[in-house]
Amino acid sequence: MKLAINYKVRGTNYRITINVDKYNVYDELDKVLNTICERFGKVDEYTVSRIVEEIP
Structure with missing residues (x-):
C-alpha cells in the first residue's frame, strides 16, 4: 500500500x-509523523x- 502524507510548516x-x-x-506512519x-x-x-492510482 502507498500512502501520501501532506503537511504544512509555517x-x-x-x-x-x-x-x-x-x-x-x-507503526510506520507513526514513525514518519514523529520524525516530521x-x-x-x-x-x-x-x-x-x-x-x-498514480497518473503520470
Missing part, C-alpha cells in the same frame, strides 16, 4: 509518500491519504 506545503505493508502501516514533527518543530496541519 505556510509551506510538503509531501512524502511511503510504501508500507498492511500489517505495520500504523521533531525535525520541523511546529507542524500546522497534516493529512494522510491512500494512493490508489
Whole structure:
C-alpha cells in the first residue's frame, strides 16, 4: 500500500509518500509523523491519504 502524507510548516506545503505493508502501516506512519514533527518543530496541519492510482 502507498500512502501520501501532506503537511504544512509555517505556510509551506510538503509531501512524502511511503510504501508500507498492511500489517505495520500504523507503526510506520507513526514513525514518519514523529520524525516530521521533531525535525520541523511546529507542524500546522497534516493529512494522510491512500494512493490508489498514480497518473503520470
